[in-house]
Amino acid sequence: MIKVSNISKNFIGIKAIDGVSFEIDQGSIIGLIGPNGAGKTTLFNIVAGHLSPSSGAVYLDGEDITFLKPHELFRKGLLRTFQIAHEFSSLTVLENLMVVPGDQFGEQLVHTWFNCAKVRKADELVRKQAKEVINFLELNQMENELAGNLSGGQKKLLELGRTMMANPKIVFLDEIGAGVSRRLLKIIAGSILRLNQQFGYTFCLIEHDMDFIARLCDMVIVMAEGRILTQGKPNEVINNEDVIEAYLGTGRKYKKVS
C-alpha cells in the first residue's frame, strides 16, 4: 500500500538518505531498525510530509503523495507519532484525543457561534469515541489529567491513542517504546497487535528493542548510513552478521566512516 521509491535526502553536506526503496503491504507490521543516525526518522519525516525528499517519490495506494503536507496525508489515512512525545500538554487526555478527528463540525467558527446545538451533538459523538479509546488503552484514571503531567510512557500511549481517533490506514510509529516501562510496553505492544488484527491497521515502526520487534513485526527493514542494509523476517535479520556489525561495529566494515 505504501511504496517508497528511490528516496534520497541531502542536508547541507550530509547525505542522510541515499536511494532507499521498499514497500509495505496492507495489514502488515513492518519494523524499521538501524543504529542511531541511520536515517530512520528522516525517512519517517519524508513519508509523513514533514520534509521533502531531494529525489525519489512516495506512493500511497498508487497515488503520488511525495509533496503532500502532513495534514493532507492525515486525510488520506497516513498518520505518524513522534520520537519525542508530542502531546498537547495543556489539554487533558480526553481533549488530546478529541482534537484528532478531522473536519469536526465545531471547528468552523461560524458554527460555534450560530449552531451551538449541532456542535455539541457532534462533539458528544467524538467524546464517546475518545472514551472508547481511553478504555482500550487502560488510561481511565488519567482521563481528566493534563497531558503534560503524564509520565513519558503514558504520553507515548496517548500518542498511539490519538492515531486511533482517526481510523487510519497506516500508522508510522517512531520509537513508540523508547523509555517506556515493561508494563506499559506490554500494553502498547498488545494494542498494536489488536489494532492490526481487529481493525486492520498497517504499522511501520522504528524500534531499538529487538524483543519488541520480534514479537510484533512481520518483516524488518534494516537501515545503516542512509541505505537499506537488508530486509527479511525478524529472526533472520536479527541473526544477520551485517546487522550485528552495523549495530555493534566490529571495526572491520565500518572503520572508515567519512
Added chain:
Amino acid sequence: MTKHVGVVYFITSIALLAVGALQSWNIALSIFNLCIISAVMALGLNIQWGYAGLFNVGIMGFTALGALTAVVVSMPKVQRAWVVASNGLILSFLSFIAVVISIVLARRLLPLTSSLRLPVTIGLLIAGYLLIGNFFLPATKQIEAIDPVISGYLGGMGLPILLSWPIAGIVTAVAGWLIGKVSLGLRGDYFAIATLGISDIIIAIIKYEEWLSRGVRNVTGIPRPVPYEIDLLDLSWFVSLTHFLGVTDINNASSIFVKLCYGVLFFVVLAIILWLSERALKSPWGRMMRAIRDNRDAAEAMGKDVKARYLQVFILGCAICGIAGAMLATLEGQFTPTSYIPLRFTFLIWVMVILGGSGNNWGAVLGGVIIWFLWVEVEPVGNWFVSIITASLPKTSFITTHLIAGTSYTRYLLMGIILLSVMRFAPRGLIPER
C-alpha cells in the same frame, strides 16, 4: 474558580467607584471608558497569543489603522480636494491596476523555468512605480496644498461614525490577511520581529501620507455618536432629568451623561466580542487552537491545517484591535498619529494579557481594566502619597522637589514591577486559563 473571578472583578469595580467618590465621577468614567477599549484590545491579543500562541508585537499598527478608518469613514468630504485631484487619483488608480495586471500576465506567459521571469517582473515593477508616481505625486501635492491649516487632505466619506467600527474591523482584517500571508511563514520570535517592523511601517505611512490622514497635523473634530455636552444643556428632557435627580451642577451632569453614553456603547461592543470569543474558545475550534499552540507539529500531523488556522486567528485578532482603534478615535474625537507609540499600544496590551492570564478571555478583560486603571491612577495616587510624606518638610527642600518630579514616571516603574512580579509569582496570570 468562578468565585475567584467574581472576587477579582468586584475589587476592580470597587477601585473604580473609589475614584468616582474621592476624585470625581467624570474622571472615573473616562478611566472606565478607556478601560473598556483596552479590554477589547487585550481580547484581540489574547485571541492571537492566548489561543494560538502567535507572538504579535504589532498591535499598535492595527489600532492606528482602525483609528484611521474611523477618520476616513466619518469625516466630511473635502469637496475642493476631490475636484482638484480626482483626475490624478483616478489615473493613478487605473495605472496601479494596469501594472498589477501586466505583472500577473507576464508571469503567466513566461514559463516557470524561464530566466527572464525575475528581471521582467522587477522591470515592470520599476516602470509601474514610475508610472503611478507620475499621476499620484502631483495629485497628492495638490490635495495637500488646499488650505493646509484646516484641511489639506481628502477628507472622509461623511458616514455615521458608528459605521466606522465594523468597517475598521473589516479594513484591519484585510490588512491582517495581507500581513499574515507574508509573515506567518516565520516562526516564533521571527514572526514577532516581523510584526514589530510592519506596525512601525503602518505608522510611518499614516504619518507621511498627508493627503489621506493629514499626517502629523492630526485630524480633529471627528463626529460623535453621542450628543455634545453643550447641546444637552438646551434639551428640555435632559434639564428635567437633572431636576428629577436633584443634580445642581448641570454642566458636570451633562459631561457625565456623555461619558455614560460612550461607556454603554463601548460596553456593548466588549460584551459582543467577549461572548463571541468565549463561545469560540469553549468549542472544538478553541480546542484545536490550543492544540496548535501546544504543539504545532503534532497538530499538523493530526490533520490540522496549521497555516490556515494561524492566518484565521491572526486576522480575527487584528480585526478586534482595529475595532478598538476606531473606538478610541471616536472617544478622543481626534486622530493623532504621533500618539501611537509601541509602549502605549503594544507593550501595555501585552502586560494586560499577561497579568490577566493569557488564554482566558475574562482574564484578558480584567487585565485590560486593571492595567489601564493603574496607568492613569498611579500619578494622582503618587502625588497624594508624596504630599503626605513631605507634609512636614519645607516646600523647597531637595527631597520634596525630587519626589514630585518623580511621580510622573512612577507608572513606567510600576508596569515593570507588575510584569516581573506576575512572571515570578503568578506566571499564569490572575485568572489562569484553567
